[in-house]
Amino acid sequence: MIYRLSLVCFLFLFFGRNVAVAQHLQPHFNASEYAELLKMADRMVDTPWTKVKSNPPRDCEMVYRAAISGLENRWDLWKRKDGVGIIVIRGTVGTSTSWLENFYAGMIPAKGTIKLNDSTIIPYKVAEDPKAYVHAGWMLAVAAMGPDMIRKINEYYQQGIHEFIIFGHSQGGAISFLMRSYFAYADGLPKDVVFKTYASAAPKPGNLNYAYDYDYITRDGWGLRVVNARDWVPETPFSLQTTRDFTAVNPFSNIKASMKDQKWAIRWVLNYMYGRLDRPAKRASRRMQRILGKFAYTRVKKILPEYQRPDFVTSHNYTPAGTPVILYPVQGYDEKFPFDGKNIFRHHMLDPYRWELEQIYHVDTH
Secondary structure: HHHHHHHHHHHHHEEEEEHOOOOOOOOOOOOOHHHHHHHHHOOOOOOOOOOOOOOOOOOOOEEOOOEEEOOOOOOEEOOOOOOOOEEOOOOOOOHHHHHHHOOOOOOOEEEEEEEEEEOEEEEEOOOOOOOOEHHHHHHHHHHHHHHHHHHHHHHHHOOOOOOEEEEEEHHHHHHHHHHHHHHHHHOOOOOHHHHHEEEOOOOOOOHHHHHHHHHHHHOOOOEEEEEOOOOHHHHHHOEOOHHHHHOOOOOOOHHHHHHHHOOOOHHHHHHHHHHHHHHHHHHHHHHHHHHHHHHHHHHHHHHOOOOOOOOOOOOOOOOOOOEEEOOOOOOHHHHHHHOOOOOOOOOOOOOHHHHHHHHHHHOOOO
């Protein structure tokens, strides 16, 4: 009798424990899951390309809408019926302030502090590598929204929600990359929280060193980048690679010393050719940083007077991050979404993403 009771108790504790920690989120792209996320983006009706054409998300309810912060950033928290929390980050809205955040594209280190005002200084880290650099404008958004998100994650964690999706379309997608990285290194979050990220129609968030870090912490299908191959926005910001952007061991790190072994005439020719190629790229990189970093900062300062200028770096080598999910324009796409020569966001809006999702994965997006 005692043996039977012990066996029953063991089975109850073992299986009961596993039921308690049952994981609902799975890695890799889930077309049906992404379709529901697009419906949530659809409900951020102040974003220009969202006019609520879809039905409400299935088995989900919005439980929190954050106040506007930063450069007109906002996020929603949804709760799915199976106990998954969903963080939805708003994209660009139709104001100059919101667009300024995108153009504020000077690169800053992946570790530092951001002073939003005299009473709000946010320490941040979004990569281990000291040569990892990220977009100044979207990092400002992370500093403005991140602490509030952590508070809400902890609040719902106490209610038993230990799994969260991070999602955003366009600017929201770019911020999603950096927010996922911020959570990976931030203090104050339980270690067993599971995150899955969908960055939809997202621009490039940082340089290759940052992308390596992001792809590593989200490895095995937990960090996805969904792109319509006709959409030009994921190709931005402009990217310039110079010899400074290579990893430490590279053929350019000691090139002048290597040339000394050549005869004088050959050395002169090689130095001339190398300089003609290297110097213009470095000048262009500095110009990008000056216009999209330092000059754009002066515009941001007018909106956020107490915001402190970050430490810009001499690099502008933007690259994509995340496991790519390509929504390819299959037969019928160009007839369905013809470009009239005016609407440059034709392929960036939610409708073409929905249509391609339906055609390729055969899911209902409405």
